[in-house]
Amino acid sequence: MAAEAARVPTVVVDNVKLTYRVHGAGAGKGNATSALSRIIARKGAAGVTEVHAVKGVSFVAYKGEAIGLIGRNGSGKSTLLRCVAGLLPPTSGKIYTHGQPSLLGVNAAMMSELTGERNIILGCLAMGMTQAEARASYESIAEFSGLEKMSKGILNRPMRTYSSGQGARLRFAIAAARSHDVLMIDEALATGDREFQQRSEARIRELREEAGTVFLVSHSMKSIRDTCERVIWLHDGVILQDGPTAEVVAAYEKGA
Structure with missing residues (x-):
C-alpha cells in the first residue's frame, strides 16, 4: 500500500475523444442559398465525414514508467500522443500532465x-x-x-x-x-541498425532512471519487450488491454 502511495502520476487521460472532420469530394458544392438552407436545417456540409480517431480513452501514467503503445496502423496511437503533447485538442475529455510533455521531433x-x-x-x-x-x-x-x-x-x-x-x-x-518529465517517441527505435537501436533503448532506460516517463509507439514487439514494462494496446481508437508487457504483447500477437 505504501509503494502504491509513493507512485507519482505524470499523465492522466480521462475519457478522451478526438473526432476529425474530413471534407470529401462533395464538400463545397452548391451555392450560398443551399449552404444557408443546410445551416437553418442544422445539417452538415455535403461530403463531410466525421472520423472518430480516439473513442473515450482513459489511463494514468506514473513517474519512472516506460509504456509501450501498440496496435495496427490507424488504431489511434500517434493521434493520442499528439493529444497528450498538446498539439491536438481533444474533442471531449481531459488530459492532465505533470511538467511539459515532449513529443520526439517537436521540441x-x-x-x-x-x-x-x-x-x-x-x-x-x-x-x-x-x-x-x-x-x-x-x-x-x-x-x-x-x-x-x-x-x-x-x-x-x-x-x-x-x-x-x-x-x-x-x-x-x-x-x-x-x-524530460514526459518523453513520447513515435517509431524511433525502428530506425537504423541494431547498434543504434541498442543505444536508443539504453538511453530510454537512463531517462526513466532520471525520473521521467517514456511512451514508445512501435510496431517492433522486440523493441517494446526490451524497453517497456507496461503496454497499452489500442484498436480502432479504444484500449483493448493495459497491463504488463509480456501479457499484453502475447495477447496482441495472438489476436493480430
Whole structure:
C-alpha cells in the first residue's frame, strides 16, 4: 500500500475523444442559398465525414514508467500522443500532465534548409538549453546519432538531403540529450541498425532512471519487450488491454 502511495502520476487521460472532420469530394458544392438552407436545417456540409480517431480513452501514467503503445496502423496511437503533447485538442475529455510533455521531433524541430549541425544547436535551444549548454552537448549528440559514420560530412549538409531514417536518428539524438518529465517517441527505435537501436533503448532506460516517463509507439514487439514494462494496446481508437508487457504483447500477437 505504501509503494502504491509513493507512485507519482505524470499523465492522466480521462475519457478522451478526438473526432476529425474530413471534407470529401462533395464538400463545397452548391451555392450560398443551399449552404444557408443546410445551416437553418442544422445539417452538415455535403461530403463531410466525421472520423472518430480516439473513442473515450482513459489511463494514468506514473513517474519512472516506460509504456509501450501498440496496435495496427490507424488504431489511434500517434493521434493520442499528439493529444497528450498538446498539439491536438481533444474533442471531449481531459488530459492532465505533470511538467511539459515532449513529443520526439517537436521540441527538436528540423529546418530543412539548415545543416544538421545548425539543427542540433537549434533543437537544443528549443528544449530550453542555453547557448553554452547546446554547444557543450553538440559532440555527444553527433556521436550518438552515428550519422558521421554513415556518411562523412553529413552534418554539414542541409537536412533536405537526409533520408527519413537519417532525420529520425538525429531527432532522437537531440531529444535524448536532456531529461524530460514526459518523453513520447513515435517509431524511433525502428530506425537504423541494431547498434543504434541498442543505444536508443539504453538511453530510454537512463531517462526513466532520471525520473521521467517514456511512451514508445512501435510496431517492433522486440523493441517494446526490451524497453517497456507496461503496454497499452489500442484498436480502432479504444484500449483493448493495459497491463504488463509480456501479457499484453502475447495477447496482441495472438489476436493480430
